[in-house]
Amino acid sequence: MGEGMDEFLEVRWGLRSGSDQEPSAINSTVTQQAQRDTLTMTNTSDNSTSDNSTSDNSACVNIPASRISDLLMGIYILAFVLGLIFNLLTLGPILRQVCSHNVLGVYLLNLSVSDLLYIFTMPLWIYYYRTDHQWKLGLEACKAAGFFYYSNMYVSIYLLCCISVDRCLAITYPLKAKVFRRSRYAWAICFLVAAVVMALHILVLVMEGEPLDGDKRCYESYPLTSTVALFNVIRVCLGFVGPLLVLGFCYAQIFSKVRRSCGVDEQVKRKVKLLSIGVMVIFAVCFAPYHILLLVRSLVFFWTEKQKNCAFEGQVHFYFSCTLAMSSLNSVVDPLLYVLSSNGVKEEIRHCCWLDRNTRLKPTGTRHLYQQKQVCLTSLT
Secondary structure, eight states: OHHHHHHHHHHHHHHHHOSSSOHHHHHHHHHHHHHHHHHHHHHHHHHHHHHHHHHHHHHHSOOOSOHHHHHHHHHHHHHHHHHHHHHHHHHHHHHHHHHTTOHHHHHHHHHHHHHHHHHTTHHHHHHHHHTTSOOOSOHHHHHHHHHHHHHHHHHHHHHHHHHHHHHHHHHHSTTGGGGTOOHHHHHHHHHHHHHHHHHHHHHHHHHHOOSBOTTOOBSOOSSOOHHHHHHHHHHHIIIIIHHHHHHHHHHHHHHHHHHHOSSSOHHHHHHHHHHHHHHHHHHHHHHHHHHHHHHHHHHHHHHSOHHHHHHHHHHHHHHHHHHHHHHTTHHHHHHHHHTTTOHHHHHHHHHHTTOOHHHHTSOHHHHHHHHHHHHHHHHHO
């Protein structure tokens, strides 16, 4: 204020004297002062706009310290403990099946590896919810945790589809399918699925920019951007709706074939049906709620203005966070669903745990019939 007044007096003095300064020098001084005033006003306006934007983003969804963090932390701890135990318990029997060139074993092994990679990042998310949605582990750790989280989800979904298609071909076209149901083809399919899913998520990380916002939230920036909302719609269609239709078609074919088959034991039919129903139920429970809310959030973003969208995000945040945590339970049910429901793998677990005494104590004739049922059921599953 004082400097401006001094310059103003100097200009007026120069105008009055008329002999000490040239008109061009006077105009230059006035112009420089005007430019400085304009720059100061512009910077003040930009800072004010930036502060208001940050305030709006922070107020869009308020995540205070509440029971939601304790609930989410409990779900992730449960998924971490049970998922680690079940996947490690079944890893040995699955490796034995892979060594015997079993196609189902190849898919199960890749499913277990994907689950374990995700399970090892769960402590990061547990710590994140322990600190009430404050990520204190750095940007790279946030990117890695999100990458393995979403990659595991869609690798698991597509591998479930691969297993369903394989079982459908084995049951409906047992002779023709022998040409395609080979372990080397299964390995190639698994590598292709993993490569495509991971490449797409790397592309998304590059397009989205930094996943950490000003409040240190990891992948919890609100409101959505147009790029993220569009990608979410594509992700729901290709990553959930498409695989769900494939699963529905495969298990409809399996039900029809098993129902019309007269040479298959009733117990075998019952196991195949229960396993098929279980796949659909687990798929719906783990993945459907998350993808439905994800689609709704994206459509609301496109159809409403920012203020209404923020209000909607605040209303559904609790439910969306719960569905996201529920999707992590797929790492628990994957080994249970496909490994423990397969008698071939169950016998391997019993052998590893020294629990195969009942089989060895059976009479020869009974054991022969029992082994025939095992072979029949293994071929169907």
